[in-house]
Structure formats: structure tokens, C-alpha cells
Amino acid sequence: MGDDCQAFVKWFQNKGGTVDLTSMELTYFPASEGGRGAVALKDLEEGHILFSIPREVTMSTRTSSLPSLFGMENWHRFGLDEGWSGLILSMMWETAQGPKSKWAEYLHVLPTSFDTPMFWDDKDLEELRGTSIIQKLGKEDAEKDYQSKLKPALESRPDLFPPAGSETYYSYKIYHVMGSRILSRSFNTEKWQRREEGEGEELQGDTSMGSAMDIDEHEVKGSELHSQSRRESESSDEEEDGDDEPSDPSDTAMVPMADMLNARYEHANASLFYEENVLNMVTTQPIKAGDQIWNTYSDLPNSELLRRYGHVDWLPLENGEQGNPGDVVEIPATVVVDAVKEIHTTMAEDRFTQRIDWWLEEGGDDIFDFGWEVEYPEAVFSLIRLLLLSDSEWEKAREKSKLPKPKPDAEVLTVLQNALTRRLDEYSTSIKDDESLLQRDDLRLNLRNAVIVRLGEKKILDAILAKVGTDIAAAYGKRPKRKLEPQSEAKGGKKSRR
Numbered sequence: 001m002g003d004d005c006q007a008f009v010k011w012f013q014n015k016g017g018t019v020d021l022t023s024m025e026l027t028y029f030p031a032s033e034g035g036r037g038a039v040a041l042k043d044l045e046e047g048h049i050l051f052s053i054p055r056e057v058t059m060s061t062r063t064s065s066l067p068s069l070f071g072m073e074n075w076h077r078f079g080l081d082e083g084w085s086g087l088i089l090s091m092m093w094e095t096a097q098g099p100k101s102k103w104a105e106y107l108h109v110l111p112t113s114f115d116t117p118m119f120w121d122d123k124d125l126e127e128l129r130g131t132s133i134i135q136k137l138g139k140e141d142a143e144k145d146y147q148s149k150l151k152p153a154l155e156s157r158p159d160l161f162p163p164a165g166s167e168t169y170y171s172y173k174i175y176h177v178m179g180s181r182i183l184s185r186s187f188n189t190e191k192w193q194r195r196e197e198g199e200g201e202e203l204q205g206d207t208s209m210g211s212a213m214d215i216d217e218h219e220v221k222g223s224e225l226h227s228q229s230r231r232e233s234e235s236s237d238e239e240e241d242g243d244d245e246p247s248d249p250s251d252t253a254m255v256p257m258a259d260m261l262n263a264r265y266e267h268a269n270a271s272l273f274y275e276e277n278v279l280n281m282v283t284t285q286p287i288k289a290g291d292q293i294w295n296t297y298s299d300l301p302n303s304e305l306l307r308r309y310g311h312v313d314w315l316p317l318e319n320g321e322q323g324n325p326g327d328v329v330e331i332p333a334t335v336v337v338d339a340v341k342e343i344h345t346t347m348a349e350d351r352f353t354q355r356i357d358w359w360l361e362e363g364g365d366d367i368f369d370f371g372w373e374v375e376y377p378e379a380v381f382s383l384i385r386l387l388l389l390s391d392s393e394w395e396k397a398r399e400k401s402k403l404p405k406p407k408p409d410a411e412v413l414t415v416l417q418n419a420l421t422r423r424l425d426e427y428s429t430s431i432k433d434d435e436s437l438l439q440r441d442d443l444r445l446n447l448r449n450a451v452i453v454r455l456g457e458k459k460i461l462d463a464i465l466a467k468v469g470t471d472i473a474a475a476y477g478k479r480p481k482r483k484l485e486p487q488s489e490a491k492g493g494k495k496s497r498r
């Protein structure tokens with residue numbers, strides 16, 4: 001354990017945290033395994049409590065004294081109770097307090113630089129062309145937030161935020177550092193309330209929690225906390241991710257020690273659970289001495305891992321290749337509409353607007369995810385069929401408030417094929433280009449990560465396109481009289497796999 005880590009562990013214990021140092025320690029793994037993380041020092045059973053964090057040691061707008069010093073009325077007036085700006089300002093202010101801050105030693109071990117695309121230059125960002133990362137970066141929202149909320153709040157209280165420290169503690173650059181710390185390390189503690197009798201399923205702890213608590217002979221009151229990647233508190237993130245309900249921003253908390261654990265796809269062997277006043281990191285399966293203790297970031301696709309955490313998973317896949325088994329390619333509904341327009345050039349524009357509006361009103365998806373399992377998301381077929389309905393069929397569907405059944409006939413599949421091809425065309429390199437780039441020993445980290453993200457997506461698209469090709473041939477085979485039928489394929493058409 002390095003000196004920094006030692007000081008941090010000591011601080012953690014002084015603040016009332018407990019850590020089983022006979023079972024685990026903080027150490028340094030190779031960068032590909034997450035860098036700093038936690039290692040098991042002996043064989044551990046499932047259900048072992050590795051460390052416990054008192055609620056007051058977590059850092060949030062609930063536990064920092066800044067909001068009350070600033071005054072709750074003003075806190076609301078400056079919009080600091082929305083999104084992450086309040087927590088960012090609290091973290092800035094706590095840092096400016098130096099050793100006087102309750103979290104000084106914790107803040108000291110937090111990263112100050114990140115490999116996330118938010119910090120990439122335009123040349124590196126160009127390498128992400130085709131992926132959905134660029135639209136999700138939220139650079140403009142961040143700038144707006146800083147200018148419209150943080151700056152006026154800072155200027156309103158020179159007693160709390162002395163202008164002499166503005167560059168060191170309160171600059172736009174520091175705003176990004178704090179935002180990125182939250183993005184990659186915070187937990188959503190929204191369910192971190194005492195569980196009342198009769199509360200719904202939602203708050204049930206999972207079976208591993210039960211066993212953890214049984215072992216410690218505590219009354220089971222625990223529930224698994226959302227992992228870092230399940231945070232839902234940042235307004236811009238919510239909008240991007242389409243998360244259903246905005247949660248209370250003060251639920252977003254930095255959780256010292258818990259945020260020292262790395263993650264890898266389906267490797268989680270420990271999880272954070274809560275009791276009334278403490279959060280416990282509990283092993284969820286046996287861990288061998290010397291193995292890394294992994295938390296979960298929800299097994300995200302590489303595009304999201306890179307955007308939020310600055311790394312990618314590069315693991316053996318079931319099909320013998322390498323990548324992230326959780327990868328997905330997003331096909332926006334707009335690409336599907338463009339595909340229909342290209343094939344049916346005579347269709348009037350307003351037909352699309354009306355039908356898409358209705359589709360969304362009825363709760364239809366605006367993005368369709370395709371993954372390595374190479375399955376069609378059925379809703380995409382409903383949407384395509386809706387766009388292809390004749391005017392009278394459309395009127396009937398609307399009257400009955402009934403979306404078309406997701407039936408993939410040849411015409412529907414042909415539209416999907418066009419949409420997937422359009423999506424594939426958005427990348428500026430081919431699969432072959434990317435594969436040969438990855439052979440290079442001198443590939444910079446950002447470029448390597450960008451190549452891995454786009455390669456995974458393109459391979460999924462390629463696999464889906466192969467399936468669509470087969471299914472179109474089979475569909476034409478079944479219905480030889482359709483207008484779009486190529487005779488040769490119709491004769492030799494294979495049976496649909498669906």
C-alpha cells in the first residue's frame with residue numbers, strides 16, 4: 001500500500017469507518033486491470049464484510065456544511081439543488097478548506113486527471129465518429145451550468161469563496177474535475193433510508209445480503225445500493241440516458257473506500273449494501289487470496305465505460321473474438337425513418353412527422369439497441385410497419401390506439417437492412433482498418449480505446465446485417481410475388497432463424 005493509501009485508510013478508520021485489513025488492502029494493479037484497487041489477502045467466503053462506511057463519512061450535499069452556510073434559500077435560488085452543481089460546489093469548497101475539511105485525506109487521494117473523452121482534443125474525438133459518445137458528452141450543458149449557476153453563486157459570497165482562490169479551487173477546469181469524479185465514483189444513495197415495515201419489493205436486499213447479515217448475526221435491514229453507473233442524479237445525464245424519474249440530487253454521494261474498487265464485465269465479487277447507519281462492502285462470492293476485489297459498474301457497453309470511466313473492457317467473447325460482451329449499437333429512430341424515406345421516395349414528409357409523434361406519444365422507443373446476442377429488438381419492426389402503413393391503415397391504427405404488430409416481413413427487413421447499413425456508414429474506418437490498428441504496439445491510449453469502442457459496435461452491426469440478409473432471403477422465399485423480390489435469392493432462400 002502506498003503512503004497516500006495508508007494515510008487515507010488511517011483517516012477512514014479515524015472517522016469511524018471499519019476495514020478488515022486482514023482480508024484486503026489497497027494496492028496497485030496494472031492499468032489494464034484498473035490501476036489502484038483492492039486485493040484479497042486471504043481466501044474469503046461469500047458474505048464477508050470487507051469494510052463499513054458510516055453514513056456521515058459519505059460526501060454529499062446532505063453531509064457537507066456548505067449548503068447551510070450558504071443558506072438553503074439561496075441554494076435553491078441559484079439552482080444548486082438541481083443536478084450535480086450543488087455537489088460540485090460542495091466538493092470545491094471542501095477542497096478549499098484544506099486540512100480543516102472533514103474529507104481532506106479523502107480528497108487528497110481522488111484523481112485529478114481523467115482518460116474520459118470529456119478531456120480529449122478534437123483530433124482524438126474525431127476517432128469516436130459513428131459512436132454515440134460525442135452526442136452524450138454534454139460539454140455545452142456543463143459550460144452552461146458553470147456560467148449560469150456556479151459563477152453567480154461564487155460571486156454572491158466572497159466570504160465563503162474568496163476570489164484569491166478562484167483559479168485554484170473554483171475554475172471551470174476544476175468544475176470538470178469534480179464533475180468527472182462524481183461521474184466515475186459516486187453512488188446513488190436514494191434508497192439509503194431506514195426500511196419501514198411493509199415497504200415494497202424494491203427495497204428487499206438480495207440473497208447475498210441476507211447471508212452477509214446472517215453471518216454477522218445482524219438483523220437484516222440491508223439493501224444493495226445502486227452501483228456507480230446507476231447514478232441517476234445528473235440532470236444532463238438523465239436526459240441523455242432517458243432515465244425515467246429524476247432522483248433527488250442530494251442522493252448522489254461520494255463514498256470513500258467503496259469507490260476504490262475497480263470493475264470488469266461480470267467479474268463483480270463484492271457489492272455495497274446498506275443498513276440503517278452504515279454502508280457495507282460485502283463479498284458476493286468466494287474470493288481467492290491475491291485476486292482483485294471487483295465491484296460492478298453495471299456491465300456497461302464500452303461506449304458508456306469510456307464516457308463515464310475512461311476505460312474499456314477487452315475480454316474474450318463467446319464467439320472466440322475479443323471485446324466487451326455487454327456492447328451495444330444504438331440505432332436512433334431517425335435513422336429508421338431515413339431508411340424508409342430512401343426506399344419509398346414518394347411518401348410525403350408529413351406522414352413521417354405525424355406517425356413519429358404518435359409513436360413517441362404511445363411510449364415507443366426513440367433508440368433501438370442491438371447487442372452481441374444478435375437479436376432484433378422487436379419494437380423496431382413495429383416502428384417500420386407503422387411508417388409503411390397505407391393512409392387508411394394508419395387512420396385505423398391511430399383510432400384504435402394500436403401499434404402495428406412487430407412482424408418482420410421482407411419489406412420490413414429490407415428497411416432495417418438499409419438503416420443498419422446507414423448506421424455502419426457513419427464510422428470513418430472499416431473493421432479491417434481497426435483490427436490492424438490494434439496490432440500496433442505504439443497505439444496511444446485514447447486512440448486504442450476509441451478503436452475498441454467503434455470496432456465492437458461495427459462487429460455487432462456486421463453480425464446483425466448478416467442475419468438480416470439471411471432473413472430477407474428466407475422471407476422472399478416464402479412470398480415469391482413481393483415487389484422487392486430478387487428471383488435468385490427467392491429460389492435458394494434459407495429458412496428464417498426467427
Ligand SMILES: C[S@@+](CC[C@H](N)C(=O)[O-])C[C@H]1O[C@@H](n2cnc3c(N)ncnc32)[C@H](O)[C@@H]1O
Nearest residue numbers: 032033034036184185259260261262263309311
Ligand atoms: C471507482 S474508481 C476505482 C478506483 C480507481 N482505480 C482509483 O484509483 O481510484 C473508477 C476508475 O477506476 C478505473 N478502472 C476501474 N475499473 C477499471 C478497469 N477494468 N480497467 C481500467 N480501469 C479501470 C477507471 O479509471 C475508473 O474511472
